[in-house]
Amino acid sequence: MKRHNSPTASPSSPATALHRVVCIAYQGAMSLDITGPMQVFATANDMRKKQGLAPFYDLTFAGLTASPVTLSCGLQIVATHGIAQLSIKNNSTILIPGGDGIEVAQHDASLRAWVQRVAPRVQRLGSICSGALVLARAGLLDGLSATTHWCRLPELSALARDIHIEGDRLHTYDASHPKHAHIFTSAGVTSGIDLAISLVEADLGRAMALAVARQLVMFVRRPGGQAQFSPLLAAETRHAPRLAKLLEWIPSRLGDDLGVEQLSIQACLPPRTLARVFQQELGTSPAKYVERVRLEAASALLSQPHASIATVARLCGFGHPENLRRSFHKTMAISPQAFAERFGMHPPS
Incomplete structure (x- = not known):
């Protein structure tokens, strides 16, 4: 089965397997970078259940090792998998969050090597906020447009190897673009939720994206920029x-x-x-x-x-x-x- 460089099958086609969403949790990651997008996918599953449909997303929290992870706000979550033990299939989305802990995480050789290894195999690989620094250091943003939290833009720019920095965008995911449907970034914190809504729209259609946005009391696409x-x-x-x-x-x-x-x-x-x-x-x-x-x-x-x-x-x-x-x-x-x-x-x- 080949890796897709575009969104999942059309919204009307039945899902033959759960689409796995893996969010990488590391010490000091921003809690909202993790819980915000994951709640969007969980809500999409809830909406499908109300429609008598099976869940579409399989949500997984993974750490550098399988262990408790303390986030930047002090909240502790349990990473049920370490990245080395993850079974990654091609119908997967990997998300790298940001946060103060990125100062250490972006230099972790095991994380960088793992991201480089799975990138060609997964359907989508993206970052929330300053998680873009991990992708940049792994060389995965070369030749692509990218964004991150406004305060991290100079740092991302300094890592640039033919990266086109777009500091005014909420995210760079583009379902019609062969590269940006595979590798993408998002801006600060709550923009990860905007990104997740766009992924739901690509996977399950605009009606589902609207239903999820309505349930979470948010815009499908935020005004203001x-x-x-x-x-x-x-x-x-x-x-x-x-x-x-x-x-x-x-x-x-x-x-x-x-x-x-x-x-x-x-x-x-x-x-x-x-x-x-x-x-x-x-x-x-x-x-x-x-x-x-x-x-x-x-x-x-x-x-x-x-x-x-x-x-x-x-x-x-x-x-x-x-x-x-x-x-x-x-x-x-x-x-x-x-x-x-x-x-x-x-x-x-």
Whole structure:
């Protein structure tokens, strides 16, 4: 059975074996880097159980040796396997967390050698937060885009051997990219949860990812950063091939009239047909989709320094700032001002 360089079989195909997710726990690892992503996979199993389906994920905590591991917060977990004793199959995902303990873990020769050995055999190998330093020292990020916690970016850059550092991204997982579907990284702490949601979507489909996100009270893709905007659109065009050109066109015309008549002309489809295709492929109406893209664009702009709410409202097609405020309150339950103060470099003028 060959190793996959792309996501698991299509969501509609039955799983013939549990997909094993192994999270490597070492002394001083960040607890949320481990428990956050693993809870996402566990919740996906719970959702499947409620649907009368078998679990998809087999979750394993492994240590450098089989022993108790004390995490950075003082929580102690038991690594039931040592990495040397793990039976790694090709339908496996390996995750390397970050944390203060990475100062020692990244220099552990046994961990580095093990990661190098299993990398060609597993379906996916990724890192959470500063766990990217382990992958970099193992030479597995050469020629790839990579990210990590913002405070570790200079360190990752110093290790770079043809690594393209992308410090503004939540993660580099890309199910359509042959390399980034196999080796990937994520930014600080909670971005590991964002990464796990993306893996669930690749494995089990968007509906399951939405169900898991809803259960965990989180966004499928977090607003608040420029990096989240383009990946969202790329994913949507893959899921909606009949609308691909239209969905790529919409972001370049956010300040224009994007009513159903204009969209129908651009898509070369009658309005009723367009509405039906949107519902079939994206599960929403053209108007709601346009509002969502405008909101994502506004979120990205508001995260920039000195972004004016009035200017953002005009550029993104909301017209009056009050329309932007209503959309933010309806979707995120916060104001654009509060969003900018939380995610932006400076509050808006």
